Amino acid sequence: MERELPEKHEQFLRLFTANESAIRAYVRCLVPTRDDASDIMQEMSLVLWSKFQELEEPDGFRNWALAVARYESLAWRRDKARDRLVLAADVLGMIAVESAEQARQLSEQRDALEVCLEKLPLAKRSLVLVAYEPDVCIQEVAKQSGRTVAAFYQWLHRMRMRLRECARRTLEAEALS
Incomplete structure (x- = not known):
């Protein structure tokens, strides 16, 4: 043994x-x-x-x-x-502060975008807004605008860049005032 x-x-x-x-x-x-x-x-x-x-x-x-x-x-x-994974109070605090800051920034960006949309002529503003509606058919929006689908996408891209630049300038101007 x-x-x-x-x-x-x-x-x-x-x-x-x-x-x-x-x-x-x-x-x-x-x-x-x-x-x-x-x-x-x-x-x-x-x-x-x-x-x-x-x-x-x-x-x-x-x-x-x-x-x-x-x-x-x-x-x-x-x-x-x-196991319960519980975050420390200081980590939760940091997350809360970061989330609040991001929410504030997003709200400011939304407000700036609204201001910039209002500056667009009514026909252009309507086309931009229609293009982003749920379940929209871009082919129909392009046809409504009198453009081909490719031309409409190019136009929409230019409008987005224009709105983005306007929003950036608006936010910078608010930061300085």
Whole structure:
């Protein structure tokens, strides 16, 4: 019996080291980081050793070890899903400040765009607004404008660039005043 344990241990080590890189690569595909894979490999090697006497055929070690790795990875994922990831109060504060700043900037940009749209002649403004309505058919809008589809897209691009430049100037002027 005493002699049997070192032989089993040696057999396990030979099989494990021969297959470790394949098992690790498999585990690495199942979890997000190398550290997670290392944690799973540690736990899995303990399970493999404790259940090694149940392995009937040493030739099936790799498949058996991959199955154990899969179950250990699933258990790891289950345990991680239970963890509550809570952001620190200072991080939440930073996110809130950043979000408020972005909302303010977007509101200012929208207001500047409205001002610039109002500066366009009514016919051009109407065409621009119609082109951005939901479920609009650009071919029909192009036909309505008296242009080909390609020419309408070029015109619409020029209008967007004109509106963007106007909005930029409006925002700069507001910043200076």
